[in-house]
Amino acid sequence: MKRIDHAEASSFFIAEKENEAFHDKRLWDLRQKRDHQRDDVPEWNELRELASAIKEHTLSHLSDYLEQFEDNAKKNGAHVHWALDAEEHNRIVHEILADHGVNTLVKSKSMLTEECELRPYLARRGIDVIETDLGERIQQLDDEPPSHIVVPAVHKLRGNVADVFARTLGSDPDNDDPHYLSEQARVTTRPYFLAAEAGMTGGNFAVAETGAVVVCTNEGNADLSATVPPLQLASVGIEKIIPRTEHLAVFVRMLSRSAVGSPITQYTSHYRKPKDGGELHIVLVDNGRSERLGMEDFWTSLKCIRCGACMNTCPVYRRSGGLSYGGVYSGPIGIILNPTYDLRKYSNLPFASTLNGSCTNVCPVKINIHEQIYQWRRILSEHNQLPFVKKAAMKVTGKVLADPKAYRRTIAATDVAMEHLPRFLLYTRFNAWGKQREVPVTPDQTFHAWYLKNRGTS
Amino acid sequence: MSSRKMILDAVSRNQPSAASLPEVPAFDRDLPPPWQQFQERLAGMGGKFARPVPDGNFDALVRELHPDANIICSATPEVTGNRDLSDVREPKDLDDVDVGVVRAAFGIAETGSVYLSEMEFGVNALGFLSQHLVVLLDPTDVVGNLHHAYRRREFADAAYAVLMTGPSATADIEGVLIHGAQGVRSLTVVEAPRPSV
Amino acid sequence: MRVALFVPCFIDAFFPEVAIATLELLERLGIEVEYPLDQTCCGQPVANSGCQEDAAGAEALFVKNFAGFDHIVTPSGSCTHHIRYHFDAIPQTDEVKQVRERTFELVEFLHDILEVDAFPWAEFPHKVGLHNSCGTLRSLRHASMSELGEPFFSKPLALLSKVKGIEMVTPSRPDECCGFGGTFSVFEEPVSAKMGYDKVTDHKNAGAEYIVSADNSCLMHQKGCAERLGVDLKFIHIAQILNGDNA
Known part of the structure; x- marks a missing residue:
C-alpha cells in the first residue's frame, strides 16, 4: 500500500481557497462554541478526570464488562455477534440481512462501518445502503469518505453540495440555499425509511449493566432507522463499553459540548430490546482494538468517544482538510489511530502535526494525543518506516551535533549557512522553506564568533 | 475457536493493570430553579414552549399551535386527535401524521431534554415520522441535570428510551442551522400538570 | 550562583543579536554568565523526527558542557521543552537529570527564579x-x-x-x-x-x-x-x- 502523502494532499485543499478558508473558520467556530459550553459547566475538568478514569477502569476490566454486556443484551432478547475484524463484521451483517431478505438498508452515521468498509461490501452483494445523516449522505452521493467524524462534509461549500445533489438527486443546480438542499435530502430519503426492511446504527456507548446501545445524533435519522423498519442492527466497537447507566451522564454531558458546542445532541437514544415483532442484532467488533489494548504507549487512545474536538481545534487539520489524512479517521485522533491499522501506509501522518498540544487540552477523556503523536514518530523510526533520505540526514545531523569541532566547521562558512545549517530545514524537497517564505538573512557572524571576539579569553 | 473466545482471550491478555472505578457525584449543588432553566435550555436547542390552557382543552391548544395540520395522532389521553394509535399496524403507517402528541415521563433542566420511551410513544416512530411533535410535561417532573436523569429507574425498564431535545436539526451544510433534517420539524413542550389520579 | 548560557544552534547561526541581548540582560540583572564554548544543540531536530537514537551524541555533549551549573538559561522555549521532557536518548544518570531540571527558558528564569520586578532601562513605544x-x-x-x-x-x-x-x-x-x-x-x-x-x-x-x-x-x-x-x-x-x- 502506498504511503499517504499528507503534505501533498493538503496543498490541493489549500489551493481551494474558499473551501479552506471556510473550513478553518467553521471548525474554529465549533471550538469557540465548545469553549463557551465548557464555561457553562463549572465541573468541566472534574468531568474530564471522571470520564478518563471510568474509561481506563473499563478498559482494564474489558473482558468482564464485554461478557456482562452480552449476558444482559441476550436477556433483553437481542442477538449478540462477535467480529474479529472488518471482514467478519461485514460477513455477519450481510448474513443477517440476507436471512431476512433485506434489499434496502437505511443507516445512520457510524465510523466503525466506515472503518470496515461495509457499504461497498453490501453493495457488491446487491443490497442498497442509504446513509441518512445529511453530511454522510452528501459524501455517499459524491463517492467520498467522510472528512470529519462529526461533520462529514464540512470541507464542502453549499455550491459543492448543490452540484452533488443536482447530479445525483436531480435537484435544481442553481439553488444552493442550505434549507432547500437539506429539504431535498429529507424528501428523497423519507421513502427509503418507509421501504427499508432493516435499519442500522453504530453505537456511541454500550452499557454493560443494561445491555443498552446508546446513539447520539442530531437529525433523528438514527431513530428513524431504528424505529421504522422491523429489523435493527447496531455495530459497536468493543471499546465503547461503559459499566453503568449513571456513567452515561459523565460522557453525555461532554460529548456534544466538545463536538459542536451544544449542551446535548437533539437525540440521545438508548436501544435495549427489539421492537415487538422485530429483531435487534448487536455486532461487537474488535478489528485491531484488542491488539491496541496491549500497546503500552497507545492503549489510552481506546478511551476516545469520537467527539471530534481534537480535529476542530487542530490548526493543521483546519488547513489541510480531513481527506488529506487518507484514512477513516483524520485529524489528531486519526494520526494516532490509523498507524495501528497499517504502519507503512500511514507512516507520514505522525509528522502532520506541529505537536502544539491543543488537541490534548480539549480531549474530554484526556487522551495525551500530542504525546502519542511524538511517540509514534519514534516507533516509526524504530520500524524503519522513515524515508531513507530523512533517516540518513538525521544520522549525519546527529553526528555533527555531537562533535563541537565538526559543528563549528559546518557553520564556519556563515555566508552559505542556509546551504549547510540547519540541514534539517532544507533536505526534504528542494528549498521547501523558501517556496512560500523568505529565507532569513544570514548575519555577519555567529554568536559564537561574536562572543570569542568580544568576551573571549582564549 | 470462536471469534467470541478469540476476542475475549486477546482482551484478557492485553488489558492493562486494573484501574479503579471512581464514584460519580451528582454535581447538584447550586443548581438553578429547574423549570425556568428547562425552558431556557429548550429554547436554546430550538424547541418551543407553550403555556397551559386555562380550560384544560389540549386538543384546542394543539390545533392552535398547528392550524394547518390534517392528521393529529396522540399517545396521551389529554389529546384525542384524529388518528387512533391503536389502528397502527406498522410504524410506517405513521408516515402521514402531521402532529404527534405525547407526554414525557420527565424533563432535564440542564439540557432542556424530555425523556420518552415506548411507554409514552405507544409506537416509537410517532416521535420521528410525525412532521411536528407536541410534548406535555409536568413542571414537577423536571430533574436538575443529567446525573439525576441517569439515576432514574426508567432507563433500566425501557426497551427503547430517548432523551429528545428540541426538533431534528442539522448544520451539515456550511454550518447553517436547519430544523427538520429527518425527524420532526418542530417540537413544542406544553406545560401540563399530570391529571390527578 | 553559577549560570550558564545555552545558545541554540539556529540562534547562534541566524540570530546572534538574540543571544547577545540575553547575555547582556542577565548581566544587567547582576548575573555572572558563563558560555561553554563547546556547545552545539540539544538534539531536538533529530529526536523530533523520530530518530531518537541519533540524538544521543548531542545529548551527551550537552550534559558534558552544562553539568555543574546552578542554572542553564536559554532564550528558547522549544529547546527548554525538549530538554525537560524528551531528553532521554542517553541513560538518565543523576548528572543528566540534574542538567535537565536546571535548564530554564529565559522568561521562566526572569519571572520564577529571579522574580525581576523592573527593567528600568527598557522602553519600547510600539x-x-x-x-x-x-x-x-x-x-x-x-x-x-x-x-x-x-x-x-x-x-x-x-x-x-x-x-x-x-x-x-x-x-x-x-x-x-x-x-x-x-x-x-x-x-x-x-x-x-x-x-x-x-x-x-x-x-x-x-x-x-x-x-x-x-x-x-x-x-x-x-x-x-x-x-x-x-x-x-x-x-x-x-x-x-x-x-x-x-x-
Whole structure:
C-alpha cells in the first residue's frame, strides 16, 4: 500500500481557497462554541478526570464488562455477534440481512462501518445502503469518505453540495440555499425509511449493566432507522463499553459540548430490546482494538468517544482538510489511530502535526494525543518506516551535533549557512522553506564568533 | 475457536493493570430553579414552549399551535386527535401524521431534554415520522441535570428510551442551522400538570 | 550562583543579536554568565523526527558542557521543552537529570527564579502582539491556556508590562500555533506556510507593529511568511525588548 502523502494532499485543499478558508473558520467556530459550553459547566475538568478514569477502569476490566454486556443484551432478547475484524463484521451483517431478505438498508452515521468498509461490501452483494445523516449522505452521493467524524462534509461549500445533489438527486443546480438542499435530502430519503426492511446504527456507548446501545445524533435519522423498519442492527466497537447507566451522564454531558458546542445532541437514544415483532442484532467488533489494548504507549487512545474536538481545534487539520489524512479517521485522533491499522501506509501522518498540544487540552477523556503523536514518530523510526533520505540526514545531523569541532566547521562558512545549517530545514524537497517564505538573512557572524571576539579569553 | 473466545482471550491478555472505578457525584449543588432553566435550555436547542390552557382543552391548544395540520395522532389521553394509535399496524403507517402528541415521563433542566420511551410513544416512530411533535410535561417532573436523569429507574425498564431535545436539526451544510433534517420539524413542550389520579 | 548560557544552534547561526541581548540582560540583572564554548544543540531536530537514537551524541555533549551549573538559561522555549521532557536518548544518570531540571527558558528564569520586578532601562513605544510558542504555552506553562478555561495569567505579559511605553494588542486567536513546528515547517510546507500567513495576518489585523516571542524559531517562520505575503510587521525576541533594544 502506498504511503499517504499528507503534505501533498493538503496543498490541493489549500489551493481551494474558499473551501479552506471556510473550513478553518467553521471548525474554529465549533471550538469557540465548545469553549463557551465548557464555561457553562463549572465541573468541566472534574468531568474530564471522571470520564478518563471510568474509561481506563473499563478498559482494564474489558473482558468482564464485554461478557456482562452480552449476558444482559441476550436477556433483553437481542442477538449478540462477535467480529474479529472488518471482514467478519461485514460477513455477519450481510448474513443477517440476507436471512431476512433485506434489499434496502437505511443507516445512520457510524465510523466503525466506515472503518470496515461495509457499504461497498453490501453493495457488491446487491443490497442498497442509504446513509441518512445529511453530511454522510452528501459524501455517499459524491463517492467520498467522510472528512470529519462529526461533520462529514464540512470541507464542502453549499455550491459543492448543490452540484452533488443536482447530479445525483436531480435537484435544481442553481439553488444552493442550505434549507432547500437539506429539504431535498429529507424528501428523497423519507421513502427509503418507509421501504427499508432493516435499519442500522453504530453505537456511541454500550452499557454493560443494561445491555443498552446508546446513539447520539442530531437529525433523528438514527431513530428513524431504528424505529421504522422491523429489523435493527447496531455495530459497536468493543471499546465503547461503559459499566453503568449513571456513567452515561459523565460522557453525555461532554460529548456534544466538545463536538459542536451544544449542551446535548437533539437525540440521545438508548436501544435495549427489539421492537415487538422485530429483531435487534448487536455486532461487537474488535478489528485491531484488542491488539491496541496491549500497546503500552497507545492503549489510552481506546478511551476516545469520537467527539471530534481534537480535529476542530487542530490548526493543521483546519488547513489541510480531513481527506488529506487518507484514512477513516483524520485529524489528531486519526494520526494516532490509523498507524495501528497499517504502519507503512500511514507512516507520514505522525509528522502532520506541529505537536502544539491543543488537541490534548480539549480531549474530554484526556487522551495525551500530542504525546502519542511524538511517540509514534519514534516507533516509526524504530520500524524503519522513515524515508531513507530523512533517516540518513538525521544520522549525519546527529553526528555533527555531537562533535563541537565538526559543528563549528559546518557553520564556519556563515555566508552559505542556509546551504549547510540547519540541514534539517532544507533536505526534504528542494528549498521547501523558501517556496512560500523568505529565507532569513544570514548575519555577519555567529554568536559564537561574536562572543570569542568580544568576551573571549582564549 | 470462536471469534467470541478469540476476542475475549486477546482482551484478557492485553488489558492493562486494573484501574479503579471512581464514584460519580451528582454535581447538584447550586443548581438553578429547574423549570425556568428547562425552558431556557429548550429554547436554546430550538424547541418551543407553550403555556397551559386555562380550560384544560389540549386538543384546542394543539390545533392552535398547528392550524394547518390534517392528521393529529396522540399517545396521551389529554389529546384525542384524529388518528387512533391503536389502528397502527406498522410504524410506517405513521408516515402521514402531521402532529404527534405525547407526554414525557420527565424533563432535564440542564439540557432542556424530555425523556420518552415506548411507554409514552405507544409506537416509537410517532416521535420521528410525525412532521411536528407536541410534548406535555409536568413542571414537577423536571430533574436538575443529567446525573439525576441517569439515576432514574426508567432507563433500566425501557426497551427503547430517548432523551429528545428540541426538533431534528442539522448544520451539515456550511454550518447553517436547519430544523427538520429527518425527524420532526418542530417540537413544542406544553406545560401540563399530570391529571390527578 | 553559577549560570550558564545555552545558545541554540539556529540562534547562534541566524540570530546572534538574540543571544547577545540575553547575555547582556542577565548581566544587567547582576548575573555572572558563563558560555561553554563547546556547545552545539540539544538534539531536538533529530529526536523530533523520530530518530531518537541519533540524538544521543548531542545529548551527551550537552550534559558534558552544562553539568555543574546552578542554572542553564536559554532564550528558547522549544529547546527548554525538549530538554525537560524528551531528553532521554542517553541513560538518565543523576548528572543528566540534574542538567535537565536546571535548564530554564529565559522568561521562566526572569519571572520564577529571579522574580525581576523592573527593567528600568527598557522602553519600547510600539504596538506589540505576543506570540506564545506552543512549547512555552502548553508545556512550560508561560500563560493560561484557552482550551482549559483557567484563570488568566501570562508570565511574558507580566514581564513586558514593566517596559515603558509598550502597548500590547491581542490577536483573535492568541493561542493558535503559527505552523513552525520544527521540521514540520519543511515536511509539511503547504500547511506550515498557510498557518504562518494566517498568524501574521491575525496580528496585523489586531494592530500590531511588532510580534514578540520567547521563541525565535516561530519568529523566523512568521517573518519569512510576512515578508513573502507583504504584511508589514517587525519581529523581535522578548530578550531584546527587556534588554532595552529599541529596534
